[in-house]
Amino acid sequence: MSGASYAYPVPEKKMDKYILGNLASEELERVRLAIRKYRLPSLIKQNNPNGYSDISTDWLSTELIIRRLMYAKEAFHMYKTKDQLDLKIHEKIIQTNFDNPDKILKIVAKAKSNEEKHMILFNLPEVLRA
Amino acid sequence: MKISRRDFLKGTATSLFLAGFNLPALATSSRKKNLVVIMLRGGMDGLCAVPVIGDKNFEKRRKNILIEDTIKLNSDFALHPRLIGFNKCWKENTGSIVHATSIPYKQRSHFEGQNLMESGGRVPYQEKTGWVGRAMKLANLQGDGLALSLPMPLLLRGIPKNNNYFPTWGRLPRKDTLDLLKSIYADSSEDELLQMMDFIKKRKDEQMMGGTGGGDRQKNKNLARQAAKYLRKSDGPRVAVFEVNGFDTHAAQGGVDGTHTECLVEMDEIINNLRDNLQEAYKDTIILTVTEFGRTIKQNGGNGTEHGYGTAIFMAGGLLKKSQVHTDWPGLKRKEMYEGRDLNATIDARSVYASAMSTVFDLDFKRIQKDVFWGEDLQNLSDKLFKA
Numbered sequence: 001m002s003g004a005s006y007a008y009p010v011p012e013k014k015m016d017k018y019i020l021g022n023l024a025s026e027e028l029e030r031v032r033l034a035i036r037k038y039r040l041p042s043l044i045k046q047n048n049p050n051g052y053s054d055i056s057t058d059w060l061s062t063e064l065i066i067r068r069l070m071y072a073k074e075a076f077h078m079y080k081t082k083d084q085l086d087l088k089i090h091e092k093i094i095q096t097n098f099d100n101p102d103k104i105l106k107i108v109a110k111a112k113s114n115e116e117k118h119m120i121l122f123n124l125p126e127v128l129r130a
Numbered sequence: 131m132k133i134s135r136r137d138f139l140k141g142t143a144t145s146l147f148l149a150g151f152n153l154p155a156l157a158t159s160s161r162k163k164n165l166v167v168i169m170l171r172g173g174m175d176g177l178c179a180v181p182v183i184g185d186k187n188f189e190k191r192r193k194n195i196l197i198e199d200t201i202k203l204n205s206d207f208a209l210h211p212r213l214i215g216f217n218k219c220w221k222e223n224t225g226s227i228v229h230a231t232s233i234p235y236k237q238r239s240h241f242e243g244q245n246l247m248e249s250g251g252r253v254p255y256q257e258k259t260g261w262v263g264r265a266m267k268l269a270n271l272q273g274d275g276l277a278l279s280l281p282m283p284l285l286l287r288g289i290p291k292n293n294n295y296f297p298t299w300g301r302l303p304r305k306d307t308l309d310l311l312k313s314i315y316a317d318s319s320e321d322e323l324l325q326m327m328d329f330i331k332k333r334k335d336e337q338m339m340g341g342t343g344g345g346d347r348q349k350n351k352n353l354a355r356q357a358a359k360y361l362r363k364s365d366g367p368r369v370a371v372f373e374v375n376g377f378d379t380h381a382a383q384g385g386v387d388g389t390h391t392e393c394l395v396e397m398d399e400i401i402n403n404l405r406d407n408l409q410e411a412y413k414d415t416i417i418l419t420v421t422e423f424g425r426t427i428k429q430n431g432g433n434g435t436e437h438g439y440g441t442a443i444f445m446a447g448g449l450l451k452k453s454q455v456h457t458d459w460p461g462l463k464r465k466e467m468y469e470g471r472d473l474n475a476t477i478d479a480r481s482v483y484a485s486a487m488s489t490v491f492d493l494d495f496k497r498i499q500k501d502v503f504w505g506e507d508l509q510n511l512s513d514k515l516f517k518a
Binding site: 037038059060061062063064065066067069070073107110111112116119120123124125128 | 281
């Protein structure tokens with residue numbers, strides 16, 4: 001989500017210092033490892049040499065939704081504590097990233113906690129079929 | 131005279147039967163029959179799995195990787211000794227092999243070959259659906275497909291609302307969150323996503339997540355146990371698709387304990403666990419394999435084999451006519467081989483698949499030939515290989 005207000009788990013300054021080709025530190029690898037843990041496509045080796053399809057009707061499946069839900073939950077707890085506690089943070093993210101923020105805001109407002117909002121936001125039809 | 135609703139329905143059913151409507155046909159089709167496809171990625175060596183007996187040309191070309199202590203199936207063919215599960219099927223008359231067969235792909239690219247083994251076509255990347263998905267659409271089997279892999283394989287595409295099972299670590303979110311997401315999908319008229327949420331909610335209820343043993347649960351032998359539980363349910367899926375990787379053994383293919391053998395054993399464990407866990411449903415099931423191509427007859431300098439052409443199909447299940455090696459054997463002399471190096475394919479593998487689907491889906495073979503395989507020249511092998 002470009003322009004989102006969530007601070008990435010690793011500070012930008014640290015990311016900028018990384019030299020391509022060097023072994024990444026555990027801190028830099030944190031997100032990649034989380035994605036790998038749930039075997040989310042794109043960062044794991046695809047069995048079929050043709051790779052992964054970009055078309056949602058090709059890849060959308062029960063297991064993928066499960067992984068997106070679980071990754072969203074884990075990712076939420078990787079953000080800075082102040083972001084996790086900010087009750088307005090999803091409003092800011094939605095206003096920044098969606099063409100139809102009012103509709104999305106109304107949906108996400110049904111969630112009871114920031115963690116739940118995060119999981120819902122990452123699995124909205126608009127996001128899945130982007 | 132006053133006629134009750136029950137009497138009216140009974141009377142109508144009798145009238146329809148006497149008028150010649152096909153109630154017996156409906157009774158036949160209401161029997162739940164299952165199809166299981168195991169995709170063997172990398173090019174399965176049909177002659178490692180089912181070697182030909184007493185062919186000097188073969189033995190001479192495979193000195194270092196010849197399989198020893200094989201199990202004799204008939205006067206011409208033997209079985210790899212580690213295929214214990216399949217051997218049980220063979221002994222109880224529910225295991226068959228089609229030998230010297232292939233999909234009609236004669237190049238040697240995994241990229242193209244694997245695309246075609248799933249799409250069933252002749253031109254790589256032309257088709258966006260799989261032969262199983264298209265046949266399921268023809269049989270109106272929406273929501274009856276189960277992939278034991280991630281993501282959804284091309285083979286099953288062509289019909290919506292398929293499910294997949296490939297458990298990961300951890301626990302699913304709370305029920306409230308799942309309910310909320312489900313209501314959002316319902317409000318957005320997202321039928322497919324809505325069905326997925328139903329699958330997910332059911333999985334939570336059945337505590338079918340990977341838990342701490344997620345890695346083990348992703349192993350094919352364990353996936354087979356779970357798939358059997360689903361398949362044997364009367365309202366469960368009718369089609370399951372597995373994937374076994376690693377058959378591309380260019381080096382150190384090995385003999386009876388080699389890397390190609392390990393892949394064959396993985397396939398065998400799927401067959402064995404399905405056989406054991408399907409219980410009564412095994413008799414109404416066809417399990418079959420598909421691969422992109424076979425491997426060269428001659429071993430290479432690294433004790434491996436290269437990409438070839440002809441291979442073998444393994445089949446198991448109670449819907450098989452009998453245990454047999456069905457083949458039109460082309461021979462292994464140089465002039466009999468494809469391009470002087472590969473086992474030739476004398477049977478289009480798609481004839482086997484179309485015949486199997488005709489049996490399981492209760493569809494006319496010609497309809498499958500026309501609507502699933504574009505009217506290609508396929509042979510109806512239903513009577514030879516499967517029970518009516």
